[in-house]
Amino acid sequence: MAHPADDLDGLPLERLSALEAEHAELQRRMADPALHADASRARRVGRRYAEVDQIVTALRDLRGAAEDRDAARELAAEDPEFAAEAERDAERVATLREHLRELLAPRDEDDSRDVLMEIKAGAGGEESALFAAEMLRMYRQYALSRGWTLEVIDSTDSDLGGIKDATLSIRAGSSAVGGGVGTGGATGGAGGGAAVGVWAHLKHEGGVHRVQRVPVTESAGRIHTSAVGVLVMPEADETDEAELLAEQMASANLRIDVFRSSGPGGQSVNTTDSAVRITHLPTGIVVSCQNEKSQLQNREQAMRILRSRLLEARRAAQDAEASASRRSQVRTVDRSERIRTYNFPESRVTDHRTGFKAGNLEAVLAGDLDALIDSSRRAEAEQRLRDAAEGEL
Missing domain, CATH: 3.30.70.1660 (Alpha-Beta Plaits)
Structure with missing residues (x-):
């Protein structure tokens, strides 16, 4: 049986861990009123947060979907009615994993600009x-x-x-x-x-x-x-x-x-x-x-x-x-x-x-x-x- 962690195989785990830490730090900075006294700096931090937040949200969605899939598979072993649900969850895991891979692909560094x-x-x-x-x-x-x-x-x-x-x-x-x-x-x-x-x-x-x-x-x-x-x-x-x-x-x-x-x-x-x-x-x-x-x-x-x-x-x-x-x-x-x-x-x-x-x-x-x-x-x-x-x- 697959484990949620297995669904991250092939993805840059160290980079994902660093992005989660950066996400928490950016949240802390954005909650600081002093940041918003400098509009230009606040705008740059906001842009970066928007970029990182998409990746972290996708990672959390993937982990949650993998846990749902595994739970449904365990229930399907005792009740076949859960087999269809497990299959749907497995398809969602595959979709979310591909989405996360796309988010991590190289992109234009100016994409967040006006x-x-x-x-x-x-x-x-x-x-x-x-x-x-x-x-x-x-x-x-x-x-x-x-x-x-x-x-x-x-x-x-x-x-x-x-x-x-x-x-x-x-x-x-x-x-x-x-x-x-x-x-x-x-x-x-x-x-x-x-x-x-x-x-x-x-x-x-x-x-x-x-x-x-x-x-x-x-x-x-x-x-x-x-x-x-x-x-x-x-x-x-x-x-x-x-x-x-x-x-x-x-x-x-x-x-x-x-x-x-x-x-x-x-x-x-x-x-x-x-x-x-x-x-x-x-x-x-x-x-x-x-x-x-x-x-x-x-x-x-x-x-x-x-x-x-x-x-x-x-x-x-x-x-x-x-x-x-x-x-x-x-x-x-x-x-x-x-x-x-x-x-x-x-x-x-x-x-x-x-x-x-x-x-x-x-x-x-x-x-x-x-x-x-x-x-x-x-x-x-x-x-x-x-x-x-x-x-x-």
Whole structure:
């Protein structure tokens, strides 16, 4: 007869024991009011707790299910009616064990981070700008459905009410951190997702989104194809990569210009020089913000974006040096690649990386992105497990 401990064979027992000890320590730290006096530190501890808590919860579920299975088997020896229950418990043990194995697989260290997203109108002129505005609404509704907050940091409107470009901050609230994916998610089925945070869900949205429909600007009723570019970056905390960012963000490396904000077509919306443009001289990265009313607020927002862009540039350089087997994202390293098509005549959305098709375009644009995002997360999880297995050979 199996013993609950036998069901942990093949799993990293020392690591599991260390994670249980870390879980207890993180609980102690989170109960300390002093931690919450430092919002940045509290956020980092909360992220780590959400990651470890999933693993420890899965381990406890596995142990409990194994004990239930063994108890049912003992009863079945005397009463055959318990045999079916023992079989169900055995299947649950196998499912929970696989789930725990997936949770322990290597994953993106940034999965628990919040994100900065940029949406840019591309080929298609005004039609592209109008669809970019629809995509902004789509991500806003998706964020609301998960209990996240979406803030428009900077945006430029088009003449017909679309957006030429927009920079967004999407952050998980304290209650949302640690949430799993939707039904059938990348690591669903056994209770909760293997990855937490906004980046885990939205990192695969980066790329070119193509739309096929009859534009409102088209009088002949012909279907046009337009494109919108999306860039997603994990948001950098002020304390992230402290030494690197301190050096990179030194005043000697920055040129800060102020100018007057303007609206669509160049019309003035502000009579003071409140808009801010920051140029990072070593890399040539340029960030500008004009949505806030004060120069100080625009400067803070621009610095926030610059920090994340520098962190993303560092990640990209590391990815370029890594071997292909260590690149775990689902073909999103090349952000110029077309990743998705929204076909209005057929009410269909197609993800070109995973082959997943959704026949509910209207619902998708209303924020129902779970199935599409889950298809990318499943592909990533499967790739990580393959990479981990190859590394063990």
